[in-house]
């Protein structure tokens with residue numbers, strides 16, 4: 001059954017379906033709506049919602065709830081996520097599952113509340129201390145806000161690692177049809193958790209490993225999980241790439257703009273296609289290489305000064321020229337604007 | 351075994367051998383004479399006495415007691431510096447049957463973790479906090495703590511703590527006793543057997559309170575740290591009794607259950623109800639398809655004119671007509687300035703950008719929006735303007751402009767609030783993008799009040815009639831009405 005739903009609301013609904021019964025957050029525009037909706041829904045289905053005293057506390061509450069074996073989440077935006085970084089590192093180090101939403105806003109500093117994709121480095125590359133990764137998903141529609149949230153809980157449990165849903169105020173505020181297929185979602189038993197029971201009494205959640213070799217073995221164990229995720233979890237979407245000469249690459253709201261750009265370019269005789277990473281980490285490098293095999297050039301568009309473009313270049317490793325177009329400050333380029341950029345760079349692109 | 355008498359007397363809440371330690375698995379990592387060892391014992395004994403071992407979750411901090419989990423044979427969670435009360439909060443709320451202990455030092459609790467402890471206490475979390483105040487940072491090698499005494503020499507207060515530079519020692523019990531919610535707050539000391547027995551009773555009492563669901567308790571334990579103080583254990587213990595106790599008076603600061611006002615009852619819903627899904631809703635086999643057409647719109651005006659709602663009504667109609675649709679509002683500072691606009695895209699295909707910079711239709715509910723957005727309308731597009739006539743000197747040569755005095759019409763109907771519905775009806779009549787029946791059926795679900803619903807019906811009719819009777823057909827720019 002389809003319903004008209006807002007992106008931010010779809011995230012909470014996805015969480016409820018996935019069995020998330022714990023939300024710890026702190027308000028920040030443009031993510032507050034997620035907390036507000038969680039405050040309404042999660043207690044109604046018997047869960048805990050708590051507005052923490054800060055994002056520092058919120059992420060440590062997430063740590064606590066996850067230690068107890070709960071499916072738990074939080075949502076914030078740039079400044080809040082910056083405060084959470086220590087906790088995220090602890091969560092990864094202690095191998096705890098959790099889902100975090102970053103509704104990215106303009107930065108640095110207080111910046112503004114308009115859409116940017118400038119948290120790419122801090123979310124995709126880590127941001128906290130130590131050798132760990134976040135799995136990062138980038139929804140581009142209200143339906144994906146829902147579906148990827150359900151997936152995020154699944155991945156978090158499977159890899160016992162934080163999974164970040166990286167989105168922005170546009171996808172968050174947008175209303176689109178949402179199709180919810182009711183189903184029972186199995187949760188793993190989590191016999192590692194500390195539940196205050198005789199069966200779990202011997203369990204320990206920690207990220208401290210004093211001995212150098214022991215810590216190295218732990219880091220290697222984490223790394224093995226990340227290798228596996230790179231093997232199994234890359235996701236992407238393509239639009240008219242088969243015969244494309246110019247491949248546009250963008251994620252989240254930008255990919256929506258680029259879809260329109262592709263149509264405009266094709267209407268004007270340029271064979272363009274769209275490659276949209278859905279997982280930002282693990283980055284769909286293999287898929288991109290395959291798609292880019294026959295294109296003449298690639299143009300990456302982001303709402304930042306050039307972040308994902310580094311991963312695109314790493315993936316393509318010089319085989320195809322890569323152009324970049326970025327907007328910041330909360331400016332989302334219109335499809336026409338990107339079309340003009342492509343034509344302005346025609347000599348470089350084709 | 352090996353003559354370690356203490357091993358045989360050990361509480362069963364401790365592990366027999368500390369296998370989580372790399373070496374010296376018979377003894378703790380604490381220095382001789384360290385207060386942590388005594389506090390551990392008091393906790394372990396109380397857990398055993400109260401029969402709580404299986405249910406206990408010990409949250410260990412960052413500090414010398416970071417490895418409390420080497421010793422306690424209970425569920426263990428090690429957390430970041432200062433955040434134990436936050437983690438403990440969520441552990442307890444996740445597992446209400448468990449007994450959750452937040453074990454913290456003075457740097458952990460009274461410096462980096464001040465926000466967490468104050469708020470956990472203020473929420474009246476049903477946890478026990480055992481707060482070991484040894485007046486220094488032990489683990490990191492003797493830096494100043496918020497509880498260091500005036501004149502106390504530490505590695506970061508080499509001339510002794512100066513009130514003018516670092517302020518006065520922080521009194522946690524007194525601070526938290528200013529809150530209404532905590533149940534039990536007491537400060538004890540480990541300087542002699544008498545006080546240790548008092549500490550033992552305090553620890554047990556705190557655990558008993560939690561067992562009874564009695565709320566938040568904190569026991570501050572003044573404790574020796576011989577190593578950092580460079581004292582032998584006996585001297586260090588005496589220093590606690592003679593000096594530390596003077597600065598931090600012992601006693602009970604709170605011992606009563608708080609009286610909390612009762613809260614509202616939260617409705618209970620099934621998952622399907624919460625998700626607004628009818629579990630048994632039949633899948634629509636072949637949707638009833640009215641005549642619909644793809645369209646991109648921008649709707650703009652003042653906040654309060656129902657701008658965003660008009661867009662949502664359109665979106666809901668499109669949804670019911672099995673179309674693809676996106677609705678994107680303006681948000682942020684602009685909303686504060688009193689303007690509002692939204693973008694709506696109706697389509698039979700998957701929608702690309704929801705951001706509509708060159709709309710086919712602009713609905714300008716005020717003059718400001720007309721001026722602001724008219725030029726962006728595509729050539730051959732349509733502008734619906736909420737007025738009887740265009741402002742003097744205004745022109746939009748590329749588009750057809752239709753004036754519909756929606757606010758005036760709505761006023762005549764009796765409520766300015768339905769101006770958006772008048773305009774919606776005008777839009778439907780003018781563009782035939784969606785059927786008017788669909789609007790009525792959406793209004794029927796959205797507007798619950800029968801009187802308001804009737805008003806909305808009248809508004810629909812008035813908007814349609816206005817377009818039918820007042821707008822000159824001659825103004826139509828294209829043969830089929832209009833073209834995009």
Ligand SMILES: Cc1ncc(C[n+]2csc(CCOP(=O)(O)OP(=O)(O)O)c2C)c(N)n1
Nearest residue numbers: 412413414431455456457458486487488489
């Ligand atoms: C975020 C962070 N900052 C600083 C530290 C370093 N650090 C570890 S323990 C500690 C102080 C511990 O002192 P206290 O809480 O008094 O415990 P004690 O060692 O005296 O028992 C500090 C500053 C850390 N681990 N994490």
Ligand code: SF4
Nearest residue numbers: 380381384414488575
């Ligand atoms: S340094 Fe002080 S607090 Fe730490 S173990 Fe030694 S005596 Fe105890």
